[in-house]
Amino acid sequence: MNDEQQADPGPGGTTPPHAYDAFISYSHAVDGSLAPALQRGLHRLARPWNRPRALRVFYDQSSLAVTEDLWGSIEKALRESAHFILMASRESAASEWVGREVAFWRREREPGTFLIVLTGGAIHWDDSTGDFDWDRTNALPQALRGWFAAEPLWTDLSWAHTEAQLSLQNARFRSAVGSLAAPLHGVPKDELDSEDVRQRRTTIRMLSAGVVVLVLALIATLITGYQAEQQRKEAVSQRQEARRQREEAERQRKAAEEQRGLASLRALLAEAETLRDSDPRKALQLGLAAEALRPTDETRGGLVTTLMRTRYRGTTALGRLDTLGDTALSRDARLLAAPDEEETLQLWDLTRADRDSPVARLGATTVDTGQVEFSRDGKLLAVAESKHGVRMWDVSTPSRPRERAALPGPAEVTGVAFAPDGHSLVTVGEEDKNGRLTVWDIRDPDRPRDRVSRTGLEDATDAVLSPDGRTLVTTSGTVRASEEPVDKDSITHRSGLTVWDFRNPQLPARLGRIDNWDAGPVFSPDSGTFAVGHRGSATLWQNSPGRAPRHLATLNGARSSVNALAFSGDGATLASGHEDGRVVLWDTAKPSEPKQKAQLEGHTDWVEEIAFLPRRDQLVTLDLDGAVMRWRLSATVPSRLAELPPAGYAVKATALSPDGRTVAMGGVDEQVTLWDITDRRKPVRLAILKGHSKAVTTVGFSHDSGMLASGGDDGRILLWDVTDRRHPYRTATLKRPTSVGSLAFAPRGRTLAATGNKFLFSDWGDGWTLVWDAGHDPPKPRGRLDGGNLSTTLSYGPDSTLVMSGTATSLIGASDTHQVKGGGGVLSRDGTMLATSGSVLEGSDESVVLWDARSKTHPRKLAAFQGADSVRQLTFGFHPEGRLLAVGTEETAAVWDIGQPSRAVRALTLPSDTEVVDAFHFTRDGRTMVAGAGDGAEVWDLGVLPAVAADPHGMACEITGSGLTREQWKHYAPGIPYEQTCLEK
Incomplete structure (x- = not known):
């Protein structure tokens, strides 16, 4: 390994366990000059004579190669760094990238490895709270809130601006660099100063000795008589050196191209975000250019965000x-x-x-x-x-x-x-x-x-x-x-x-x-x-x-x-x-x-x-x-239109009628409430259905929206005629010995499947799964299925495939059954995609897994992404067009753009005041989403989100009419070959 591939030893001569002694995190907008100066100072202070630098410091403009995964490259550098240097300013406190880097370090390392350099703004410590005074501190990101047990020391470089001030010849700057270098070397600052003096003297002595040696070598060469052989060897050495220099020049050229590409990508994304409100057309063109340079989830996410926020068409x-x-x-x-x-x-x-x-x-x-x-x-x-x-x-x-x-x-x-x-x-x-x-x-x-x-x-x-x-x-x-x-x-x-x-x-x-x-x-x-x-x-x-x-x-x-x-x-x-x-x-x-x-x-x-x-x-x-x-003119981003409160206590189950007009909610108050959401902004409560003696645990509508089934902890399944929604009435009662966990109607006719437990006081005991013809009077049993219990969820695919999901997911067809690892399984509306929880898969650290379900017997894994904290069971809901997936956990609920499954993008996060979402329902036209939770249900207008998810690139080109011109490309992506981002009309 050469010096560029291995970490340099410190003054003590020992090799640190990390590739980098420090990682510099900063705002490009304000510290673009200070950051490289600080890196140079740490490289040179106390540098041994036989080493190119005293410390190995990561600084993205000189250390980071261009990859398709920008954050992955940064995360790798963070893991390989021993210390973290934050160049604190108002701008870095507001930077998304700095915030992510700080949050990673806090999650992975100790506070003692975190160093602060103040370049702008203010930092104030509050002894009474044992934390920074966040009302007065504006130079630190919120990710540092509550991390330090005692007031940390920080170095003030807010005064350093000119070239003369950013040199080790400046005593004040040299002192500041020494304060930072001391903990990186693991020695007191005064010893580091002495070591720097000693190293400089050693360097001078070695240079002097080198001059003497060269003179003696020259004399020896003149005295010795092997001129011909020496010339031949010298020629060979020169050819080898020339070849090495050419290879090094080529390596540096490629590295420079990669660095220019990375810089251009970050500049395009930053400029697009800046122009979203003032020049939406240019923001979209810049987003298209970034997507063309590096098709990643970050570039797709930036384009989706711009399309959703702008009114420009x-x-x-x-x-x-x-x-x-x-x-x-x-x-x-x-x-x-x-x-x-x-x-x-x-x-x-x-x-x-x-x-x-x-x-x-x-x-x-x-x-x-x-x-x-x-x-x-x-x-x-x-x-x-x-x-x-x-x-x-x-x-x-x-x-x-x-x-x-x-x-x-x-x-x-x-x-x-x-x-x-x-x-x-x-x-x-x-x-x-x-x-x-x-x-x-x-x-x-x-x-x-x-x-x-x-x-x-x-x-x-x-x-x-x-x-x-x-x-x-x-x-x-x-x-x-x-x-x-x-x-x-x-x-x-x-x-x-x-x-x-x-x-x-x-x-x-x-x-x-x-x-x-x-x-x-x-x-x-x-x-x-x-x-x-x-x-x-x-x-x-x-x-x-x-x-x-x-x-x-x-x-x-x-x-x-x-x-x-x-x-x-x-x-x-x-x-x-x-x-x-x-x-x-x-x-x-x-x-x-x-x-x-x-x-x-x-x-x-x-x-x-x-x-x-x-x-x-x-x-x-x-x-x-x-x-x-x-x-x-209307808001393009999704918006919450209305809330449906429960009639009594907490809600345990919700359902949306296929015609999109009625929401049913059942809860611990032993009743079912029907809501009319024809006017999405002004829902009207239609009726309250009573008949259960214990909590209602599951509800579901038939495909024609004319029948409602409700199941409860009393072991009853009640069938209701809701043709006249204001005057529904019970048509039949199906009795089971214990609680009903889940039920679902088939997409054609009135076939009803339900599951529950055989034994009381057990969520995981042997269960039952039965199927009825609910359209028959009285309902006629159709058969029994293997598996299922109180924790199993049931749903149907478009071809009447029954999805039975617990710790694993079973796809039950007319003639065969196939099982997929992963819980919470739900089929898309067209039956081509299956979503499951990935946290139960062996060797998987991704929470959401998407499967190609066109072949029900052999589903193929399409993609996996970290859609939520790793939990055993997730709640899923597919948008009718299949390009959006709603994911709910115990902490968050979000809608993901899965138009390209391998580049899933979080497009909407439900607000924090929403309780745990345990059901997602979409209307057939795809414009409205109903999210069911313990405190009721929420009605959401998805705005332009479905259209954006369908084809963000095509929509951006349709709106702008063209991508960047060649001249604009030279301005925003200098040195990068031009790419036509939109086909000419």
Whole structure:
């Protein structure tokens, strides 16, 4: 072994039992310069003359090779280190990697091997508690809480920043390094200082002696007479050295490549986490790049986390779009009308895959200061051409628009508005500084008729009609003054809007005026509220037909001007688009008390148009760069919708009906409670079923959801007709001598299997397993099965395979039985995968084992992972699509992404206030999970999790449209060959 392969001995000459004397754990963000300086100092202080270093110190940038298992490499280095040096700072205290390394050391080693170097933040000890004062300490990770029995010493290097300060020539830095090196060498600091002086003197003496020897060797060479032989040997030696140098250079090159790959991977993961909220598209692209570099559970987990947290759902880049004038989005966000640089109106179909050019141009139609507006059904488009009146186009076939009519108007028509019923069109504009409003009858779009015209409008730039058609708002962006320079006393007309009673379009009546206007107004769907934007805020106004508008609230907090506004279909959300590219979502369920609930960031220019898609949970936004973005509005992460408390005492069994509408809970109160969860957020208790004389231990529904079976400690199995869920009734009673442990209905018909014990007061004694035809009146026995007792659980696979699981799992088919080691066995909904507890398998330290169950007689082990603390029995539940697995233990409950079984990722952890989960049930559509526990049941909305687990890579590519470009790859992964992470569309 060379010096790079073996540990260097300390000053005493003995070889330590570990490959490394110390492991340095630090934050790359703040201690990237200090960590290598500290490593160099420990290498050089008291270094023997014949050794390359005094100590062997692990530092990841110089010691760690790139592997597919990043944490595995770090864990190996930790196990091979004698001491742990924590470079304590606020950043390292918050670092996930530092936290994992500290937690490992605490679990495996003694406090005396743990050294602390303070580089930032604060550390305070509290003698009264015998622990750090965690209210004042911010430089240490929480994993150190309660570990030290007495106050440990730590070295302060928070002052060391410059190159001069980070040298052993600096007395203060040398002293600090000595304080750390002393316990690593196992000698007092003063002896170490003496040893360092002695070693330096020895080195000088040896160098001097070496010079003398070289001189004598040279003289001897000159004197001796074997020049020819010496030259031949020298040539051979040089060739060997050259070959060795080439091999060493190649080894160093490969090591450098591996180190660059590891550094790039960690940088990609860290940058993706940083950008999740501010730039979700880039975060997804970075996650895809990390997945391409090292396909591990960490990279897959990072991609899954980003997909679950972001509301972003994709961008459409429209080629050659220049939105210099007014634009319009149809209500379904399918069509976009926008003028080009020459003010010719273009029509874009946002549903087309090819969006590099518009689908049509509307003839010679030009728009400079006029407005563009779609009818509510998206079939008509009105274009106010400012100096040429209004043109109406039929755009029901976007690629072939057809002009229907031209409406004359005042000298400058600037605003148009379609009536909700599509029968009328309102136009506004100015003629000789005199505002005019005209109402047109367009029931025959080819022959519109002038119904009413009114002049003298104060505000005539734009027009908006409420959804109920009873309120009209006209706006003006003009400010006039009587003299210059303009000041508040000389202003005769401010920008603003006028509200009209439009219940009688023949006689619109002025209700009031609101000063200051930049964007909007937009009405809520019920017409009861409208919003107006001005500079960096928006105001909400109550709208009552025939009454002046009343101010409800002002939405403040924006950093830039409001350019666009839109209400959601239910009116509970208002979206405001801003000049800095942000979109802010406001909770307007109670308009008088609005609250900001989210910000969507991703646009690079001001947001010009916003549209909520009807009957869909999506928002579409357009900016001046021509980027059309789609957003998901609801929470994408799983959320707890409701809790189902027990009617009496603790719950021992739960079941979900196959139709997903009913939850049954049985418990120690000797009764079964039925809950209606049709409305997931507002469950309703339906009925309480009584008939057991002891605790109810198991419940289950038939495949058609019309029958419920309940078993208890009284040895009874009760059958209930629950066709009418509010009025269920008992149909039969099956009696057994002792407790019933588990029961299950087959997937077809009403075959019922149940198991229990033959003897009282025994969980593990000889048991019974019986099968009945519960659809027969009275129930008819179908047979007896071997095995089973009170601790056995029963479930059925899709092909009527009965799964009997205790300390081992038996798959019982129509003609044969096969046993698999591992308890808690559950088949996936399609019968292709089996999950068991791995803690009972010989030689296995993994808690969850997944089996390929397509061949029931010879299941093949697919993967194993540490899904929970090692326990003998786990609770499992498969998602209908088979890509998610719920796992419950005595301490935790979590949902795992097993889309790739060998790279299982924990995707959801139920909160700590949830009691021990002993049952998981999923609805057939896969959107809802019911978790049963001792304190009742919880109803969970899984959000986007099932879709993410199905194909995180494909979803990320679909959302982003592409991976990193070659230039971006060079920036984020320098020195790593480019990889195309998404197939081009």
